[in-house]
Structures are given as structure tokens and as C-alpha cells.
Amino acid sequence: MPVRVAENSVPSQVSGTNSEHTSPPACTLLSVGQAFSGTQNVSSLQKEEAWRVNVRIQGCDLEHGYLCGTMEALNVPMADTPVVTFWEGEIVDTKNYTFNTGKWEATPDDDKRHWMKFQCFEPLLSQVEVDGGKSLNLSNYPYIFMRWKEQYFVNVGTDCGLTIAGFYYVCFSCSDGSINGYYYDPNSSPFQKLELKSTNEGRSGFSFSSYELQ
Secondary structure, three states: OOOOOOOOOOOOOOOOEOOOOOOOOOOOOOOOOOEEEEEEEEEOOOOEEEEEEEEEEEEEEHHHOEEEEEEEEOOOOOOOOOEEEEEEEEEOOOOOOOOOOOOOOOOHHHHHHHHOOOHHHHHHHHHHHHHOOOOEOOOOOOEEEEEEEEEEEOOOOOOOOOOOOOEEEEEEEOOOOOEEEEEEOOOOOOOEEEEEEEOOOHHHOOOOOOOOOO
16 A cells, blocks of 8 residues: 655754764654554545555564554545555664665665655755765654555455555654655555654554454
């Protein structure tokens, strides 16, 4: 299933380069059980439509740059029920993962075009162009950049009419827990936007239907 990047203000100061790799800032809003809700705008030559989307984080390991979770898309035209997928994510921490994707049919130019959609990425661009951002110290940066790759459908078959061949470029705001991103798949409509906000009531404020992940 195919995610936007909010027009957040650019941080007044960018962390300098550092030979020591440190994990991204710990954030209580990016933790196991946290739920988010919002919309995904899906556009085509014929029309533009917005799906309601819910996301829940099922696992998070900042030390190894890993997280995973479920994504539930509602009011999908070709589906009779909400469509749930399981995704795994790479956290750009310059230790485990850099801004260079290097897979999933994404070229360096694709990476640059998508990361540049995030206003808060602009202060990092010059260093990313030099070494993929390997020498950046992102430990105190107020945003966390990630890639989310859907792995399989949880509650429907692959004949549901949707594709999970692509992946999301994602930006997470540590200040308010908002998640914004763009879906990339060379065979799908470009720059499909996802905008999510952390649910106000924390872990108890949103309830998914029960699904068993295998």
C-alpha cells in the first residue's frame, strides 16, 4: 500500500560531523505500542483520493536501527474490509543505515528527490551528498528519518488489488510524534503522501482490531 512530509520549521542548528556514531534521540513517542492515525493521499491520472490510515509500532530497537509495525488502510475502494500490512523499518542513524537506500529499485537520485521533500532534511543535504551522511551526528536532531518496507498482507490475500512492492521515505518529529512520508514505487503514482499524528491518549487511546502476526 502506498505516505507527506509536514512543513515543519527548519531547526536553527544542525549537529556537526562526528566520528563517533550515536543512536538517534530516545523518544517516548517512538516506542512499542504507540499508535498513529491520519491519511494517505493516493493520486492517479483519473482522480485523487485519501485513505484513512492507522499505524501501530510493534517493535523498536534504536541500537540496531530497527523498528516494525502494522499499517491499516481504511476506505480502500477495491477492498471490502480494511487492509492491514506488516512493515519493517530502517532508522537512518548513520551507523546501521544511511540516507542511501541502495535497494528496492531506488537510485541515488530517487533518494535525493524524496528526502528533499522534507524541509527538515535540507540542512543535512550538503553532507549527505559527500558521504551519504555517514559523518553526521544525528543524536540530538529533532527529527528521525526512516524507511518503511511492507513485508506482507496480514488479513487479505495478494489478490486484493493493492501492491506492497515499494517502500516509504519517512520523517518522524520527536517534538510532537507526527509522522510524514512519501511512498516510492517506480510502477505506482509518484510521491503518494502519508500524514500521521500520534494519538492523544497514548497507547490506550487507539484500538486496532485483533490480528495474529505470523
